[in-house]
Amino acid sequence: MDMISHIRLRDVVVSSKTRWLFLEVHSQSGLVGFGEASLQGREALVRQAGDRFGPSLSGMAAKPLDQVWQCETLAEATFLSALDQALHDIDARRNGMRLADRLGRTRRERIPLYANINRRTIDRSPSGFAASARLALAAGFRAIKLAPFDEVDDDARRQGRVAEAMRPGLRRVAAVAEIAGDTSELMVDCHWRFDEASAFRLVDAAREFGVRWLECPLPETEETIPAIRRLRSASNEAGMRLAGCEELVGVQQNRVFAEAGAYDVMMPDVKYAGGVAEMMRLADLFERCGVAFSPHNPSGPISHAASLHVSAVVRSFDRLEVQFDESDLFWTLAGSELPRFEGGSSPLPDGPGLGVTLTTDSTATSRGVAAEWSLSQVTP
Numbered sequence: 001m002d003m004i005s006h007i008r009l010r011d012v013v014v015s016s017k018t019r020w021l022f023l024e025v026h027s028q029s030g031l032v033g034f035g036e037a038s039l040q041g042r043e044a045l046v047r048q049a050g051d052r053f054g055p056s057l058s059g060m061a062a063k064p065l066d067q068v069w070q071c072e073t074l075a076e077a078t079f080l081s082a083l084d085q086a087l088h089d090i091d092a093r094r095n096g097m098r099l100a101d102r103l104g105r106t107r108r109e110r111i112p113l114y115a116n117i118n119r120r121t122i123d124r125s126p127s128g129f130a131a132s133a134r135l136a137l138a139a140g141f142r143a144i145k146l147a148p149f150d151e152v153d154d155d156a157r158r159q160g161r162v163a164e165a166m167r168p169g170l171r172r173v174a175a176v177a178e179i180a181g182d183t184s185e186l187m188v189d190c191h192w193r194f195d196e197a198s199a200f201r202l203v204d205a206a207r208e209f210g211v212r213w214l215e216c217p218l219p220e221t222e223e224t225i226p227a228i229r230r231l232r233s234a235s236n237e238a239g240m241r242l243a244g245c246e247e248l249v250g251v252q253q254n255r256v257f258a259e260a261g262a263y264d265v266m267m268p269d270v271k272y273a274g275g276v277a278e279m280m281r282l283a284d285l286f287e288r289c290g291v292a293f294s295p296h297n298p299s300g301p302i303s304h305a306a307s308l309h310v311s312a313v314v315r316s317f318d319r320l321e322v323q324f325d326e327s328d329l330f331w332t333l334a335g336s337e338l339p340r341f342e343g344g345s346s347p348l349p350d351g352p353g354l355g356v357t358l359t360t361d362s363t364a365t366s367r368g369v370a371a372e373w374s375l376s377q378v379t380p
Helices: 043-057 074-094 099-103 126-138 154-158 167-183 196-208 222-237 250-260 276-289 301-313 360-365
Strands: 004-015 018-027 032-036 110-116 143-146 185-189 211-215 241-244 320-323 345-347 366-374
Touching: 004 043, 018 043, 018 074, 032 074, 032 301, 043 074, 074 099, 074 276, 074 301, 099 276, 099 301, 110 185, 110 301, 126 143, 126 167, 143 167, 143 211, 167 185, 196 211, 196 222, 222 241, 222 250, 250 276, 276 301, 301 320
Parallel strands: 110 143, 110 320, 143 185, 185 211, 211 241
Antiparallel strands: 004 018, 004 366, 018 032, 110 345
């Protein structure tokens, strides 16, 4: 049986506000699989998770995880999700198959996308957001998401200034709405910045700009589910869907929101949810609950490739997020293997496994090997 021999964690600096973590899993037979463990601002915690779980991998077969391992933090879930991505990659490569074909019947060869323009927008003025939206439209996207509420922060909430603090964000939304027009879908991400009262005011304001997707307005706990449900009703009446749950882990955490009808759309992330197989289980759960499945995917080329393959196989699928035009590293780290966006969609990678291999010169743009675990040296 082919066993895991060693694992490397690579740390790539993308910009002043973005880093990508990639996990390389090597098997004794020489196969290499890739996973992505990007967790912005918490890279050291992901490495610590590797230190915790590394000894458990000694003597482990290089095959996909049977279930989501018990984890206590999002960083631990992120490390294990990357491990599962890489093991699925190895398994499909071993069988000479694309990951989508290894997972089951490929239902779609082209995956519809929407463009997240937030991280490419360094100029946070309304005109800066409008310029990014214009580029996304020119690239063929017809659904555009921005996260405009930079000023709605802890201080604004403590001081009762949320209504005032949201005004600059609404000006940004207005600028993008003017560019998007009636032929494109406008999507707004709130990053859990609002309370219930201010979120209802936001819904009223967003209606005026033709927003069709409102994401993560409230903190996501079991206690806030009733408020999220009320906000969903108001959003639907205003012509928009409510979306959320991008950082939940596994079926267990997602089920309570899905069964409660908290959201129209739920957004599991292959980097956090537990990996590839758990994403498939979540798609089944959401389908049973009448919730749209739209994976969260604002990161690097490995999580994008894994998300493409999952999106190709699940029965019920909405759209896949992409971080539009943040950095050319998205393409150069994957060589020529990752398909380019075409008219707001993407074909699947052609090669076996994920169909993507990190380029050997990627260390020229990275901090190099952040950690390495040689399992032959670990005593079970």
